[in-house]
Amino acid sequence: MPKHPRFQPTASRVIEVLAYPSVQLLDVTGPSQVFASTNDVVAEAGDATPPYELRVVSRAGLGVAASAGVGLATVPLPPVGTPLDTLVIAGGPGVEAAIADPALVDWIRLRAKDARRVASVCTGAFLLAASGVLDGRRVATHWSLAAELARRFPAIHVEPDPIFVRDGRVWTSAGVTSGIDLALALVEEDLGHATALAVARYLVVFLKRPGGQAQFSxxxxxxxxxxxxxxxxxxxxxxxxxxxxxxxxxxxxxxxxxxxxxxxxxxxxxxxxxxxxxxxxxxxxxxxxxxxxxxxxxxxxxxxxxxxxxxxxxxxxxxxxxxxxxxxxxx
The missing domain is CATH 1.10.10.60 (Homeodomain-like)
Structure with a gap:
């Protein structure tokens, strides 16, 4: 396994993936597995410090049921102000109920300020937009809902075609499996091309469908x-x-x-x-x-x-x- 060439922090980067009832299962597990597999790849390369500390968080705290009927173990929402590297907002059928929870939306708005970068997967962009984090930014979401996102949140610029979009420290991705593409791009930014490639090979996926690649041909x-x-x-x-x-x-x-x-x-x-x-x-x-x-x-x-x-x-x-x-x- 390759040694990753970029400077490493002395502690693991904290990654929080937000889940809620009826969240899309793969929106949570896809990116999570990328970060977890990165830890495995780096450990096999001989590095003692795992690059990521992964947490799946929710308002419920003890767990949520995903849209596929699979239960996800979660921890309570961390207090605002505690250290955080990356905040990931998953999408799913339950996103409208999540948007209707003002305490959750307020937590996202404040927690995003703690993060070095913020990301959403699929319809997670709606929840992130409701918090105001996406105002004035270029954004991606599932192609079938791009027009609806643009209509509901006119302060953002929705791009219906790309797999994912990066605008400064904010990353947004298209539907479902594109969360894996986004997570691999985050790993590549952190640890370099060689490590991201090793993770992609381990997961038997493409290293990276470029952010500008169309969601469908x-x-x-x-x-x-x-x-x-x-x-x-x-x-x-x-x-x-x-x-x-x-x-x-x-x-x-x-x-x-x-x-x-x-x-x-x-x-x-x-x-x-x-x-x-x-x-x-x-x-x-x-x-x-x-x-x-x-x-x-x-x-x-x-x-x-x-x-x-x-x-x-x-x-x-x-x-x-x-x-x-x-x-x-x-x-």
Whole structure:
């Protein structure tokens, strides 16, 4: 196991994960296991001091029942002012009842001031927003609830696409398993890439889906919209480097151009040309993150024809240039 290269504190960093009745089980256990496994990895590397002291806390104190029907052992909410490194707010079906508890919301607001950093998983962002901690910040949550979060808390800027978002000392993540991605990113910030990679390998997960990676792919979104064109999308993915005209798509689908264009737009909510553009951008995003190929080569491989064409597509769909996307999100 690798020695983690960064400066280590003489005491373990205190991590508090807030749970409440009907909390999402994986929102609590996913990040918790990342921190616990980090302690194991560091111990195997020969370090005597575990990097993290993990506590699952709740208002009930003795325990809560998660939404999956599994009981979670918890400890009472620590007093405000006691040492704390990271506060993690989990999400789940019980979040609305938690928001309706003014004492709990007030504790979060005050406890967040004790923490070096604060994080939320999935709908935990609603509870964190209710405390005012997210005011003026960029925020992520589950894609299906992003619009609702933005409507209820207009003082925050909700980004519906990313796996997680960091804004200063505040981190927010998307749905369920993205809490694992966020926790691995926190470990990487604390202990370095080598340790985070060792933890990810131990857990048999990707080291890090970059924060800017989409919560779901364009191909999956198109499939979810209507699977009648699933074979066509698979064909497009294999021929992105070629010119893909409307006539070629219609021929592949076995329809006239007019009929294909109408039915495709009805089924997916976008024109064939826009769908192809999105699939090309998605393929280019993967290559920017996973390879060292020049942007010009990637633009050719993905069928844009030129760097400028790809740049315009990135700006239109992602509001960032390909070069900036690679610099910002590549591990």
């Amino acid at each position: 364009t191909a999956l979104a198109l499939q979810a919209a209507d699977d009648r064109f699933g074979a066509l999308h698979a064909w497009v993915d294999k021929h992105l480097s070629e010119e893909i005209s409307l006539s070629a798509l219609a021929r592949q689908a076995g329809m006239s151009e007019r009929s294909f264009s109408r039915r495709y737009t009805e089924a997916t909510g976008m024109t064939p040309a826009r769908a192809v553009e999105r699939l090309r951008v998605e393929a280019a995003r993967r290559l920017l993150l996973e390879s060292r190929q020049p942007v010009k080569r990637i633009s050719q491989r993905c069928g844009f024809g030129s760097e400028e064409t790809m740049r315009r597509s990135f700006l239109r769909l992602l509001a960032v240039t390909p070069q900036d996307y690679r610099a910002r999100f590549r591990a």
